[in-house]
Amino acid sequence: MIPVGEFHIMWRRLQFSNVELNETEPQLSIKDELKKVEERFNEVDIGGKVTIKQKLLDIVCPTLTSMVSPLYKVKRKGAQKSKVQRRERSTTRDPSYFEHVDAFHSTIESSSVRSKLQSKPKAVKKRRVPMIDQFHSTTHHFIVDVVDVVVDGHCGYRCIVALLGLREDSWPVIRNELYKELSEWCDEYASLVGGFDGLEELRNSLLVQSLSAVKLQEGYPLPMVNIMSSTYCYPEARA
Numbered sequence: 127m128i129p130v131g132e133f134h135i136m137w138r139r140l141q142f143s144n145v146e147l148n149e150t151e152p153q154l155s156i157k158d159e160l161k162k163v164e165e166r167f168n169e170v171d172i173g174g175k176v177t178i179k180q181k182l183l184d185i186v187c188p189t190l191t192s193m194v195s196p197l198y199k200v201k202r203k204g205a206q207k208s209k210v211q212r213r214e215r216s217t218t219r220d221p222s223y224f225e226h227v228d229a230f231h232s233t234i235e236s237s238s239v240r241s242k243l244q245s246k247p248k249a250v251k252k253r254r255v256p257m258i259d260q261f262h263s264t265t266h267h268f269i270v271d272v273v274d275v276v277v278d279g280h281c282g283y284r285c286i287v288a289l290l291g292l293r294e295d296s297w298p299v300i301r302n303e304l305y306k307e308l309s310e311w312c313d314e315y316a317s318l319v320g321g322f323d324g325l326e327e328l329r330n331s332l333l334v335q336s337l338s339a340v341k342l343q344e345g346y347p348l349p350m351v352n353i354m355s356s357t358y359c360y361p362e363a364r365a
Contacts, residue, residue, distance in 0.1 A: 298334045305332040 130138065167178050257272050275284035275294055283297035292299070308315050308329050316325040 301332045301334060305329055308332070 273288040280297045283300045284294040287296045316322045
């Protein structure tokens with residue numbers, strides 16, 4: 127909203143005639159502005175107080191300035207007689223004090239930003255986990271690796287040995303360890319599976335019925351069989 131007092135008295139008349147105006151011009155005041163300046167002066171730090179005081183002094187007493195007359199007389203007319211370079215005869219003015227300050231602050235800010243960027247640690251590129259999209263997105267952050275094992279009925283045991291750092295073909299080791307675990311703590315596990323019959327069925331399921339045979343080339347240097355070993359053995363193993 128624009129106050130009525132801001133309009134000239136001519137535009138506030140109800141009629142336009144040659145009657146002399148008896149109204150006087152409104153009195154201007156800077157009380158509100160000075161009050162705001164004082165409030166601002168009390169809020170800022172010592173540096174801001176000095177700046178506000180200096181600006182007010184420049185308005186009230188323009189003669190009290192930091193500028194001084196040159197020490198020697200400056201020729202204001204005519205060009206220089208000596209031959210000078212083109213850049214010295216340029217009409218571009220010298221930067222003012224405020225421009226020097228602004229340039230200084232810009233240099234400080236750019237250097238601080240550059241130092242922050244340089245000190246920022248380089249992001250390590252995360253390895254892409256295979257088949258990660260087959261899992262729910264909420265679990266992606268916790269999945270370190272995915273091992274794709276052979277599907278042959280022993281895939282669960284293959285996963286365990288692969289994640290333990292062993293070869294997938296070492297899956298019988300895990301079944302053997304589970305068999306020994308059930309045998310050592312049979313009473314405890316029997317109560318969990320509903321009795322010793324269920325425990326025995328679970329133990330038998332862990333036994334490896336058939337393992338991969340080892341085929342050797344003819345002429346392989348097998349060690350000599352001990353005489354006692356050939357005497358105390360099963361008939362099927364004598365050959």
